[in-house]
């Protein structure tokens with residue numbers, strides 16, 4: 001059982017990957033105040049490590065070091081930057097198992113899923129190492145006979161990021177890789193519950209030879225995020241902020257960043273609809289729903305939050321979903337065969353409980369699960385609520401847990417209106433076979449991402465991001481590097 005630093009170290013082939021100091025300008029440091037905070041294993045409540053609780057002063061130093069290092073980094077050839085990123089990628093893949101163990105220990109997702117996240121996270125580094133060499137400019141025919149116009153793209157400068165606990169590796173690499181490939185310096189404040197994965201990435205970046213100051217990992221505990229967020233937003237050297245997390249926090253950061261007109265990328269909340277039409281392959285839809293609703297135990301911004309099933313297949317879908325879920329094991333993510341780990345903390349469990357109780361009070365039926373499990377850890381049964389209706393909390397609020405509410409619908413226009421009836425617009429999914437329906441529905445859904453006959457939409461090659469209050473900007477794909485670049489137009493008289 002991983003419930004202490006010693007037990008975690010003993011499980012690693014390379015215990016030096018377990019870093020417990022912040023990585024600031026290429027050095028491993030403690031907080032000026034000496035304060036630390038604990039990193040807890042959600043599967044058993046054990047303390048895995050303590051890491052520094054940095055304040056604004058240390059973060060300001062990281063920013064100054066980043067600013068000092070960035071111009072040299074940007075002046076290197078794209079090939080040089082790409083080579084270093086490629087070394088970082090190789091080291092991550094060589095250490096995939098250890099990184100997955102660290103990730104499972106601090107976050108809870110099953111080890112197989114953690115291995116998948118390490119591969120997914122690394123894929124952004126591989127991808128953007130290649131994209132570094134394709135930051136092309138433009139020539140534009142002059143507006144006068146003696147004019148020549150060219151457009152070049154340059155790194156924006158120092159980029160800062162605040163990342164979430166649910167993907168402690170991939171949400172860092174998806175931001176760091178395009179930033180570094182573009183020639184920016186990058187500082188990340190990882191979530192307070194999952195700093196160890198971030199620090200391990202820092203260790204491997206160091207081994208890959210990234211120049212000092214180009215990457216910093218600044219850790220802090222409860223309450224520290226808002227201080228660090230303020231430093232990121234108020235420090236004039238920071239020219240770009242990228243955030244993945246809740247819409248509520250995203251709004252605060254956007255307001256703060258407005259004072260120095262900082263470029264922002266925001267990957268915020270979702271409330272993904274998952275629609276199963278009568279003409280769908282129901283078995284495929286059940287498979288898709290399991291992956292999409294229960295990935296990371298429902299704790300993913302692109303997880304289905306509302307499952308709409310058409311009358312003709314409603315009962316069959318509900319039955320098959322319950323049968324499949326009944327075969328899947330809940331437990332400590334380090335154990336073999338576990339499909340669903342613990343939720344991240346007590347508050348997460350309380351939210352699922354609240355959504356179940358609210359649904360029951362409003363006429364919903366708990367067809368499966370519905371309760372927390374055991375006395376230790378933060379485990380919750382995979383849950384299905386049938387007879388879900390639009391007045392229930394989960395219709396408008398992301399549950400972020402293993403609760404699948406099944407809404408019944410009859411008509412295509414009706415379900416599109418229901419699916420779009422939210423302030424969010426990140427991911428959506430539907431299952432159908434009729435080709436004209438597929439086109440029509442895909443176009444009508446007001447979301448940045450639409451999965452058609454698939455429950456998995458995440459890949460480094462596609463632009464990930466939302467519309468409405470789900471965010472600004474896109475991550476991944478060839479578009480993902482643009483957020484870290486500025487265009488400069490040069491007008492020349494010849």
Ligand SMILES: O=CCCCC(=O)O
Nearest residue numbers: 166167300301302458
């Ligand atoms: O919660 C959001 C993390 C995004 C995970 C993904 O890339 O699929």
